[in-house]
């Protein structure tokens with residue numbers, strides 16, 4: 001009997017094994033942390049007993065998140081287009097009710113993920129919908145379950161369908177990716193950014209970090225690179241990684257202004 005174990009702190013699923021793995025490399029990395037009571041594991045069956053998925057609107061897109069919150073607590077977003085739906089970012093729990101509800105919405109053609117902290121149970125999600133999986137090749141080493149369905153794309157951008165583009169922004173992870181959705185925000189364009197461009201508590205602003213839990217900032221040059229990577233695209237909105245964590249409008253200017261504020265702080269000048 002083998003089980004694909006799941007790390008409780010980061011929500012990453014590992015390949016099937018007889019016993020839980022010794023360590024979780026994602027949590028051992030300085031961008032994450034091992035839970036205070038030590039490395040602990042769960043399984044999908046265990047999770048299904050006391051968690052369920054919630055599917056609801058999040059500022060015009062369909063959000064998919066787990067309640068109560070699990071691991072890092074991100075919600076995924078289903079971008080619906082006539083040419084097929086994209087699941088942006090991924091979550092750990094997959095349950096029958098969510099699969100049925102998403103099938104009713106047209107299923108999933110492909111899954112793209114901002115960075116390794118949200119790789120979660122992507123292989124299970126891909127199997128349930130026969131969906132392609134696009135991850136940036138620069139983060140290949142962090143994919144704990146690199147099955148053949150996973151396509152590691154290389155370079156600065158990858159064109160999808162319906163005008164959507166995956167953009168390698170880097171920063172928090174070398175392959176850190178954001179999605180440009182030109183029809184988003186009522187046709188004004190949206191970026192789906194995970195925490196590569198992090199929408200902060202004051203949702204008129206964003207920020208950038210190498211590690212969020214451990215507060216390790218990024219160098220000014222990295223911040224410049226992130227801003228430059230999205231500069232060619234029109235967008236009025238940024239969707240962050242959690243429910244309702246979005247810059248609703250004026251987001252392109254917000255990204256520029258937030259980068260300036262950040263770099264000023266790094267340089268030692270109060271804003």
Ligand SMILES: [Zn+2]
Pocket residue numbers: 007008009010011012024025026027
């Ligand atoms: Zn972990």
Ligand SMILES: [Zn+2]
Pocket residue numbers: 115117172195
């Ligand atoms: Zn992260």
